[in-house]
Amino acid sequence: MTKVRDASFALVANGFADGPAQAMRDYLVEEGAHRVVAVNHPLSAEEGSEHTLSEWADGQLVRSERKRRPSRPPMSYPIDLFTPFLLPKVDCWFGYNPLNVAHGIAARRLGRASRVVYWGVDFVDTRFGRGPLTSVYELSERFACRRADARFELSEAMRDARNRRHGGERRPPLAPVRIVPMGAWIVHVPVSDPDAYRKRRIVYMGHLLPKQGLLQLLDAVRMVRDQGLPVELDLIGRGPQEGELRERAGRLGIEDAVRFHGFVDDHRELEKMVASGSIGAAPYATGSESSYTIYADPGKLKIYLAAGLPIITTDAAPVAAELGEAGAAAIVDFNPEAIARAIERLLTDEAEWTRRRSAALSLARKYDWELILSGALRWLGFE
Numbered sequence: 001m002t003k004v005r006d007a008s009f010a011l012v013a014n015g016f017a018d019g020p021a022q023a024m025r026d027y028l029v030e031e032g033a034h035r036v037v038a039v040n041h042p043l044s045a046e047e048g049s050e051h052t053l054s055e056w057a058d059g060q061l062v063r064s065e066r067k068r069r070p071s072r073p074p075m076s077y078p079i080d081l082f083t084p085f086l087l088p089k090v091d092c093w094f095g096y097n098p099l100n101v102a103h104g105i106a107a108r109r110l111g112r113a114s115r116v117v118y119w120g121v122d123f124v125d126t127r128f129g130r131g132p133l134t135s136v137y138e139l140s141e142r143f144a145c146r147r148a149d150a151r152f153e154l155s156e157a158m159r160d161a162r163n164r165r166h167g168g169e170r171r172p173p174l175a176p177v178r179i180v181p182m183g184a185w186i187v188h189v190p191v192s193d194p195d196a197y198r199k200r201r202i203v204y205m206g207h208l209l210p211k212q213g214l215l216q217l218l219d220a221v222r223m224v225r226d227q228g229l230p231v232e233l234d235l236i237g238r239g240p241q242e243g244e245l246r247e248r249a250g251r252l253g254i255e256d257a258v259r260f261h262g263f264v265d266d267h268r269e270l271e272k273m274v275a276s277g278s279i280g281a282a283p284y285a286t287g288s289e290s291s292y293t294i295y296a297d298p299g300k301l302k303i304y305l306a307a308g309l310p311i312i313t314t315d316a317a318p319v320a321a322e323l324g325e326a327g328a329a330a331i332v333d334f335n336p337e338a339i340a341r342a343i344e345r346l347l348t349d350e351a352e353w354t355r356r357r358s359a360a361l362s363l364a365r366k367y368d369w370e371l372i373l374s375g376a377l378r379w380l381g382f383e
Contacts (some may be wrong), residue, residue: 002382005031009037009094012093020096023183024094035055039053078099096121105143120153152177187370189307191306191361201231202343204217205303213282218254221257229344274307280309282304286314304360310329314333
């Protein structure tokens with residue numbers, strides 16, 4: 001075993017939202033790793049054209065750089081390989097998509113990385129639709145799955161799907177894999193008030209996308225308010241559906257009850273906003289619209305748990321069954337009527353709300369980032 005404080009790590013990812021790359025970065029810095037280099041590239045056009053590099057030595061920030069490059073995702077993704085191409089020599093390189101992994105494999109061949117880990121954070125049946133871009137992506141992912149030294153997957157469903165796509169008799173075999181689910185910083189996340197159901201406040205955090213079921217959530221809010229329950233909705237995040245959601249809220253006459261907070265880059269502030277609510281909403285689309293979620297392990301659900309918010313969600317995500325069995329979530333059908341019934345029941349039945357809050361806090365302990373990440377690093381040979 002190599003001690004974390006004697007080792008160096010690179011974490012190369014696309015996107016700036018909180019997730020596994022940011023969690024591992026924070027954990028390694030807190031543990032005083034000898035060197036931590038974190039590189040973040042833009043994931044989508046709405047994230048702009050800025051690439052960031054931050055480096056810590058023995059827990060202290062020693063370098064912070066920002067560079068702008070042409071940005072037209074996905075066509076501009078190859079630029080990521082050279083922004084920058086050479087990083088400091090590390091013992092372990094974490095890549096969070098196939099291109100990041102290919103970058104790490106190049107570093108390994110140059111003697112600048114001892115091990116490369118492909119940390120899969122999503123799985124989509126057709127990444128860029130049917131066409132050559134998706135074919136190129138799948139070839140690059142097959143290379144990453146076979147040439148990396150190890151793989152991390154967020155869920156068993158994600159692992160199995162990637163194994164089916166890239167497995168088989170061809171050589172080399174797929175890299176060894178470990179399930180490393182999304183977590184939450186239990187020590188940092190504030191906890192909801194024991195009587196927070198009285199606030200009548202629903203919280204949603206995440207991207208504003210059709211698959212998230214937010215139009216159905218708005219319709220449900222209108223239905224509940226029509227029953228005389230003055231619920232409010234906080235939408236924390238941004239995305240291409242924001243304009244449509246604002247239009248729907250106005251058409252439903254609930255624009256005063258729906259607050260659009262945009263992207264909150266301070267995660268501690270984001271967690272406070274979540275903990276100030278009564279219910280955590282995640283009404284994911286099911287059926288043909290759920291091809292992404294059926295493999296995912298959504299981070300918002302873990303933050304809702306840590307904040308002690310009873311959850312309303314569909315059965316789209318693999319973890320939904322566990323949330324329902326634990327009593328932390330009300331599992332509903334994907335339609336406004338079912339969502340509205342669950343909201344009304346939770347906010348008018350103190351005993352049920354309190355029971356689900358307690359179940360959420362209990363289950364959250366299983367998904368503490370410190371527990372998850374220390375176990376993942378031990379599996380790789382670090383302590």
